[in-house]
Amino acid sequence: ALNGILPVINNSPNPVNITVGNPGAxxxxxxxxxxxxYRGFFIPTGNxxxxxxxxxxxxxxxxxxGDGISGGGGGMGAGAAIYAPQSFLNGSNPSVTLINVSxxxxxxxxxxxxxxxxxxxxxxxGGGGGGGxxxxxxxxxxxxxxGGGGGGGxxxNGGNVTxxxxxxxGGGGGGGGxxxxxxxxxxxxxxxxGSDQSLGLDGxxxxxxxxxxxxxxxxSGGINAGGGGGGGASGDPGFFGGGGGGSSGSxxxxxxxxxxxxxxxxxxxxxxxxxxxGGGGGGxxxxxxxNGVDGQAAxxxxGGGGGGGAxxxxxxxxYTVQGGSGGLGGGGGGGGVNLSGSTPADGGNSLGGGGGAxxGPSNGSNxxxxxxxxxxxxxxxGNGANTYGSGFGGGGGGGGSCLGGAIFVDSNLNFTLQxxxxxxxxxNTANDTAQAGTHGTGAPGGLDGFDGSALGNSIFLRSGAxxxxxxxxxxxxxxxxxxVDFTDDTVFGAGGTNxxxxxxxxxxxxxxxDYQGTVKIDNANFKVNGQIDQxxxxxxxxxxxxxxxxxxxxxxxxxxxxxxxxxxxSPDAGGTLTLGGLSLxxxxxxxxxxxxxxxxxxxxxxxxxxxxxxxxxxxxxxxxNLDPAANxx
Numbered sequence: 001a002l003n004g005i006l007p008v009i010n011n012s013p014n015p016v017n018i019t020v021g022n023p024g025a026x027x028x029x030x031x032x033x034x035x036x037x038y039r040g041f042f043i044p045t046g047n048x049x050x051x052x053x054x055x056x057x058x059x060x061x062x063x064x065x066g067d068g069i070s071g072g073g074g075g076m077g078a079g080a081a082i083y084a085p086q087s088f089l090n091g092s093n094p095s096v097t098l099i100n101v102s103x104x105x106x107x108x109x110x111x112x113x114x115x116x117x118x119x120x121x122x123x124x125x126g127g128g129g130g131g132g133x134x135x136x137x138x139x140x141x142x143x144x145x146x147g148g149g150g151g152g153g154x155x156x157n158g159g160n161v162t163x164x165x166x167x168x169x170g171g172g173g174g175g176g177g178x179x180x181x182x183x184x185x186x187x188x189x190x191x192x193x194g195s196d197q198s199l200g201l202d203g204x205x206x207x208x209x210x211x212x213x214x215x216x217x218x219x220s221g222g223i224n225a226g227g228g229g230g231g232g233a234s235g236d237p238g239f240f241g242g243g244g245g246g247s248s249g250s251x252x253x254x255x256x257x258x259x260x261x262x263x264x265x266x267x268x269x270x271x272x273x274x275x276x277x278g279g280g281g282g283g284x285x286x287x288x289x290x291n292g293v294d295g296q297a298a299x300x301x302x303g304g305g306g307g308g309g310a311x312x313x314x315x316x317x318x319y320t321v322q323g324g325s326g327g328l329g330g331g332g333g334g335g336g337v338n339l340s341g342s343t344p345a346d347g348g349n350s351l352g353g354g355g356g357a358x359x360g361p362s363n364g365s366n367x368x369x370x371x372x373x374x375x376x377x378x379x380x381x382g383n384g385a386n387t388y389g390s391g392f393g394g395g396g397g398g399g400g401s402c403l404g405g406a407i408f409v410d411s412n413l414n415f416t417l418q419x420x421x422x423x424x425x426x427x428n429t430a431n432d433t434a435q436a437g438t439h440g441t442g443a444p445g446g447l448d449g450f451d452g453s454a455l456g457n458s459i460f461l462r463s464g465a466x467x468x469x470x471x472x473x474x475x476x477x478x479x480x481x482x483x484v485d486f487t488d489d490t491v492f493g494a495g496g497t498n499x500x501x502x503x504x505x506x507x508x509x510x511x512x513x514d515y516q517g518t519v520k521i522d523n524a525n526f527k528v529n530g531q532i533d534q535x536x537x538x539x540x541x542x543x544x545x546x547x548x549x550x551x552x553x554x555x556x557x558x559x560x561x562x563x564x565x566x567x568x569x570s571p572d573a574g575g576t577l578t579l580g581g582l583s584l585x586x587x588x589x590x591x592x593x594x595x596x597x598x599x600x601x602x603x604x605x606x607x608x609x610x611x612x613x614x615x616x617x618x619x620x621x622x623x624x625n626l627d628p629a630a631n632x633x
Contacts, residue, residue, distance in 0.1 A: 040106075063136040064114065066114045066137035084407075119142070122143050126147050126281060155178060159194045172241070174245075175271070177276070179201070202222040221245075281310075321335065325349045355370075382447030402452065405458060432458055464497065498520060499519045513532050523546050528553070562582050569582070
């Protein structure tokens with residue numbers, strides 16, 4: 001059983017071939033998530049094969065958004081056993097293959113949106129930080145004019161805000177870093193961002209000696225992809241800086257002045273986070289000689305939440321107290337307080353899957369809640385009140401989405417399930433679930449956020465990704481268990497994914513999938529005994545691989561249209577294969593295309609049937625195999 005997040009597989013910028021698991025044909029390695037405390041492998045680069053392995057009790061939990069004058073958005077939960085990002089730190093474009101693997105009793109859980117906090121608020125407090133990949137966003141733990149909470153990271157929590165402008169020091173919370181989330185024994189490498197009066201903690205960069213940003217005023221960030229430094233500075237009264245970003249993040253600065261020196265030239269007081277890390281919370285803006293630094297929070301990197309905006313902003317439209325955006329999988333940071341009516345205080349967005357943050361309270365207008373810009377189902381944040389001060393506040397944060405209880409495949413990547421040569425091979429996902437993050441509660445005058453979306457208990461494909469089911473040789477057999485399903489992000493307005501069934505062997509599908517991408521069978525026999533809804537299915541022959549036709553067989557249901565391009569439709573003997581539509585083609589010798597073939601068995605025990613519920617376009621050849629023992633009377 002695990003006692004910490006597993007190392008990121010291969011942080012090298014050079015892709016390598018890696019095999020994880022034992023040789024042979026028997027699964028002898030089991031990775032247990034310790035009762036759902038930890039997620040499985042995060043694979044950013046290389047050609048990685050995982051074989052003969054069981055995953056169980058894994059959980060990919062998005063971090064919760066922090067509480068404040070407005071709530072931070074929850075982080076995305078995705079891929080409890082295996083998550084493949086398109087790019088992360090030094091790596092990009094991984095290729096992952098599973099052979100004889102099972103994933104059981106595992107869950108993707110979206111982080112909950114942060115809420116208007118329960119303290120006796122003055123109406124000048126900062127926004128909560130957005131949740132990250134496991135790390136919670138920082139919250140506001142005091143009253144008065146404060147900075148914003150830090151965004152959560154890959155395991156590391158964002159820094160809280162514990163001091164206000166009434167204290168000698170204060171500022172924004174640091175962004176969380178790559179942390180272990182260890183819970184037993186000596187707790188090291190946690191990667192938490194510093195509060196406004198503490199240092200950021202060291203993280204675990206798995207060989208990467210990355211230093212995080214320091215807070216505006218001097219609290220340093222951790223090393224090894226650790227959390228960012230807090231925004232305050234011990235011994236430097238009146239320096240209310242922004243928090244530093246985690247892991248390769250930038251330093252925070254002090255916000256001051258009422259009018260920026262040049263139009264549209266103000267910069268955030270908080271430091272942005274690198275991949276896997278949250279952005280710092282905005283610093284308190286003081287009125288003095290201007291330096292062009294405002295109370296805006298900083299953005300998180302991939303998997304990092306945005307920081308929360310500062311509680312009070314300068315009186316100019318070119319200054320902002322907006323929440324920072326979360327990276328892909330990170331929630332946005334809550335908006336700060338618009339005292340002037342002209343200082344934008346919108347909640348931070350998410351680049352995908354995280355919840356948008358609540359907008360802050362404003363003088364005469366409603367600051368908007370953040371949204372999911374990446375079409376991955378994160379809930380939107382609520383708008384803030386159009387009045388500020390005691391008794392009013394911002395919107396609640398949106399809940400994070402949960403996508404793929406077992407496996408998440410990022411955009412334009414290929415993920416392969418493969419049969420062992422000559423050995424019947426099973427891939428199974430049993431009792432895996434996806435649970436969306438819930439919304440945060442808005443303040444009086446503000447609106448609640450929205451819940452995130454839950455999609456795909458088993459395998460989730462992001463736009464442009466593909467899943468390959470491979471039975472290479474004629475004797476190879478790959479069986480997918482009854483709870484294996486695959487889905488994509490079409491429902492969110494993206495899509496463009498594919499499932500490829502390849503090889504000269506047989507792939508058996510026994511599950512139920514509501515899939516709106518495309519299924520393409522090349523040469524293999526795809527035996528569907530379960531159900532695949534909506535997807536168009538193309539049955540083809542790749543003549544450069546072999547002369548064998550692709551075959552669609554079984555006794556299942558495919559509710560989309562089926563196109564038999566040089567392929568065969570062959571229901572199992574005595575059973576019915578149900579199709580939503582069927583298009584059969586004549587031969588085209590010029591383009592080396594065979595005619596479509598429908599194969600029917602007539603036996604004493606019954607006749608195989610093809611049932612078409614929609615339109616049918618018939619051509620090609622009907623082949624009937626008549627059993628001599630059949631009764632023709």
